[in-house]
Amino acid sequence: MQLMKPLYWILVATCLAATPLHAVEDTHDDDNDAQSSAPETKGPHGGLLLTQDDTTVELQIFEQGVPPEYRAWVTKGGKPITDDVDLNVQLTRLGGQVDTFDFVFQGDYWLGDGVVTEPHSFDVDVTLALNGKQYQWQWESHEGRTRIAADIAEKAGIQATEAGPGSIERTLTTYGQLTIAPEQIARVRARFPGVITKVNVRLGDRVAKGDRLAKVESNESLKTYDLRSPIDGVVTERQISVGEVAGEQPLFAIADLTTLWAELRVFPGQRTEVAVGQKVRLQAEGFDQRASISHLLPSPGNAPYTLARVEVDNPAGTLSPGLLVAGDIVVETSEVPLAVENRALQSFRDWSVVFIQVDATYEIRPLELGRSDGTLTEVLDGLQVGDRYVVDNSYLIKADIEKSGASHDH
Template structure:
């Protein structure tokens, strides 16, 4: 939490230090769009003509409604009204209007976010009227050097894979063949021991020396495999007989034995990818065996080979296993780290140049890491994936409105 706060204030402080006047300079001229009409919409006036333009969204998808008057008298026909919206990134939406009895209705849905440069064109009695202004919401501008210092990073939206997973639990074990019990070849007196409990040894390393009772010659007892000394049963001066002197265990590979209950069994198969997590350490593996756990147990054991060449895992640790039971290719996905809540939406923040803006999303399937996008984003859009909460905080502190 302290790290997030520190990054936020770094963003804010650096922004003010480098661009103390930029925020004021970049505010659009709203003089043409400040007045409000009797219906609560934006009132545009020129000479004796007035257009009130409203985005209406009560009980219907957002739509444009307009009221046109000359000298205060409604215009109900013989005119041409068009609204053109230019969004961040260059997308343009155009609306033509038809009279509905009480108002003029635009021919389409005004999709979110309602952030665009607006151009209104009216032709009435052979005369043209135009109005232009900026109506931005959920948008902020951040210089590249500030974004870099704050750790803001983007990626490109595109197709991806959604994995449906089944979570199971179990523990780490060793395969019996991974432990070698080392005995003396000939009975005799142990004259020297060079390996201690816990030592890592390589195949051929000398573990001890024994003086043979028959030849009275010393011979070396060597490690038959690479591994760790997990048992030592002899010391110098003792007599080596038939009992094991050492146990050497190869810990470079462990096995996760995951419990699969009857209701899960039909979704689990040999060869499935599994992410095994133990003590905060993640490993990737595949299901190698499906074995009955025993006559009195209701579950099957899914055995997964787990790489442990770094030695961070030990037998006996409890583990969780996420088995990939279904993989679906989808045309558009986003990284879950990018997702933020904004008003009543789940959004990402797209980047175009130095500008960042919300994109409300309709989401589909998710695997906890990636989520399918059904609408709200286009393939190729760059969106913020690292530290997206900083963009949200910057927009919210600027008091982004949803005012039409």
């Protein structure tokens, strides 16, 4: 936390102030054409009031009981205009998407032909053609947006990735423990009865195939011969000491621990969905590995479950037999056209969002979500394939935007 705290304040310091409305230069040659910046005053219906000369357009995003829509009221000389109006609104979003709205009169107001999708963050271009004269207003209306310099984002560990297709997995959770397969244990006996004259290994020692384990003096020949390890492994049993007589009993057990087996209990209610070859995510404290079911066996002692055996790689020997593990068995996989990593998701207002990145600018994208697993969530709406979204430390973007007091005022 001591590392992240100063980085957080660095991020806060980069937060953009609200972008002021700005005037747009007249690019029309016709003397009847005119443009004006959008003032901050509100009209009688609560919308943004755009004025030039004696002409006004009150523009509002209305979202009470309906999906967000544009409504407008046009007046000239203080009188409402209800026909012969060509009104157009063009919204340019972060990333270049352009939404265009034309308007038709509805008896009390002019209605835009479409839904103003969230986030309501865009550059706005309004044009009005009335009585042969054209008016234009342009301004920035940004919310849920911030800029963070690339070097600061790198120091804070903010990383983005490209949105695309994904595989959503449905799993069953099972439990079991790690074991050693019988064929991975070698028990070493004396070839001929005799007295142990030397022991070269202790419990827990690692040995290689051919290493000397002990020396035995034969009772018959009185000659000494070596007991050697038949495999690479760890000494897990030692049943003899110097001076004792070696007979037919095993003297040493050598276990190959480079591979273990997870034996997971699959109960009757789960059995119909479990099959050989299915992927499994095995987890325990300090252990997380993906593998596949190799065998399905009846449980010993007629217990009411089946054992799903899963091979576990253990090249460093860090895992021990008897370790309790959880196994998430993948019983169904669905390919979806668009998914995001779960760690990227944040709550913002009443939405689940990710933060897209375009150069040094970051902005919320409210999402409609579908199926989910422990890693990925399907996206039904709100994001496009190819959009770059923040996966690492996305909470810092959220904190920076919330600190800036981004509004939702139209």
